[in-house]
Structures are given as structure tokens and as C-alpha cells.
Amino acid sequence: MITIKWLGQAGICLQTGKGTTILIDPYLTETISKGYRPFIHARLMPPVLVIEEIPRIDAVLYTHDHMDHMDPNTVTRILWHSDAVITASSYVCRESLEKKIHVPEARLHPLDPGESMDLPGIRITAVYANHCPGAVGYLLASEGKTLYFCGDTQLFYDMKIIGETHQIDCAFLCFNGQEGNMDISSAVQAAKILGAGCVVPVHYGMYADNSVDPGLFELALKKACPQIRFMQLEPGREYQI
């Protein structure tokens, strides 16, 4: 059984039945609202996870280096608290994690599209994303299930190949339609060409100016692809897949 917890925005905490714990794009501080862009980006959803309270973190996967995904303060806390391997594309590892956040090279495990890394009970594969330099998505295969995290991305046709070469049980999709991300109709099309069994909406509810009601996504998906399950997550609550 895979256990997942939504951390807000595109953040997910995932634990395999073997206890391997992986964080994806955890934004767990007030970095943006308190310092980087005060007042413009007040955080609407409080952090639901305290890094220091997680007994073990095996890997942290970053889809790209925008601060609502790769927050320097969260990265630093993870480095201090755990032995987690930090993964992103080689470009993001070099240009952001090493040069700007000063993550030691020994802690990094770059993954470019098509490359995989195995941890106990889970295989992590980076895939293309159409967003910014070095952006990637991830496929996580564990216990006979495959989960797809698109990261921030526009719709791209290779999603069809991802869907044809993998049985996607669950696709975690952005749908906010801003700043280089799919809008609802693109996200519905993505779910369709991926052949996803289930869609989990992410990347909403954090900032007033960059959020779309997931209910609208659900309605559009139900209309276009009634066979695909829509699974909206409550932040901080555990779900099993």
C-alpha cells in the first residue's frame, strides 16, 4: 500500500509499504509570503508537515526551481534533519541546488528525463516537463502501481507516449492555467492521453492570485472522461493508493 499526503501547492509526501519516504516539491515555510514577495503572496494554507518531525526521509524530488516548489529554507532544514538524497534535473542540481542553495554535491542525485533511480520498493524515473529550464516530471513505480507527477507544465504530446508505455494509476496534475501551467481543458486532455485511472488535482489553494477551484476541473473531467476517477485531497490527510 502506498500512502500519500498532500502538503499544499504541488507538495506530496509519499510512503511505500516498505517504509521508504519521499517528498516531492515540499514548500513548508513562509519564505515567499514573508520575504520574497510580501503581501502579494500571502500563504493561504498553513504548512501541514514539520520536517523535523518526520522520522526518516529517503529522497526529496524537485520538479524545478521555482520557490513554491524548491524553497531554500525547506531544503536547508531537510539537509540538517535527514540523510535524504536530493533529486532534480542535472541543470537544476547544478544551477540552483549547488550554486544558490549550496547543497553539497554528495547529497545530490541528478535525474534527467529517461533516467531512473531505485530505492527500496520504489523506482523513480524523471520525465520531460514543458515549463522552465531543467523542469521535469516524475514517474514513481511501487507495489505494482505507477504514479505520475507532472510538475509544473504545459500540455505536451509526449504525455501520450508516457501513457502508452506505462499504466498510470494516478496522475497528479496542475490545472491553474497561469505562469506556464496547464489550464483545466489542457489538464483534462492530459488525463485523457495519459489514460490515467485517477486524477489528483494539485497546485491550487496556496495563493489567492494563482488558484482555480478544483471543482471546476472535476466537472470538466467528469464530462469529458467519466471513467477517470477524480480524487481531491485534503491537505495533511493520509490517503492510500
Ligand SMILES: [Zn+2]
Ligand atoms: Zn508552480
